[in-house]
Amino acid sequence: MEPLEEMRKSIDNIDNAIVAMFAERFKVTNKVGIFKAENQLVSKDHEKEKLQFERMTELAEQYGLDPEFAQSYLEAVIDRVVKNHEQIARSYNDGPAT
Numbered sequence: 001m002e003p004l005e006e007m008r009k010s011i012d013n014i015d016n017a018i019v020a021m022f023a024e025r026f027k028v029t030n031k032v033g034i035f036k037a038e039n040q041l042v043s044k045d046h047e048k049e050k051l052q053f054e055r056m057t058e059l060a061e062q063y064g065l066d067p068e069f070a071q072s073y074l075e076a077v078i079d080r081v082v083k084n085h086e087q088i089a090r091s092y093n094d095g096p097a098t
């Protein structure tokens, strides 16, 4: 295989792993969303997020990744998670009475 093709194959494999891990993360956060809806907890937890951002900065430094990039990644993911939680909470509250 040509060097460029080989490197692109590696990139594709890494992207596959990233997407698979994203899907796993969202499976877990959706369970958290259901738990929060069932227990009338707010979607956003500022304290937890503060810890997440601190941890992400340390991890990024450890792996030689730009911490600003790592933070913006986490911000985008958490934004989406919170939207999903709000959606879950809405459908939970609007659900059929049992």
Ligand SMILES: O=C(O)C(=O)C[C@]1(C(=O)O)C=C[C@@H](O)C=C1
Binding pocket: 029, 032, 043, 044, 045, 046, 048, 049, 052, 077, 078, 081, 082
């Ligand atoms: O840990 C939680 O309570 C979550 O809902 C998960 C999560 C996250 O995706 O990391 C999302 C929203 C919260 O504000 C904090 C963290």
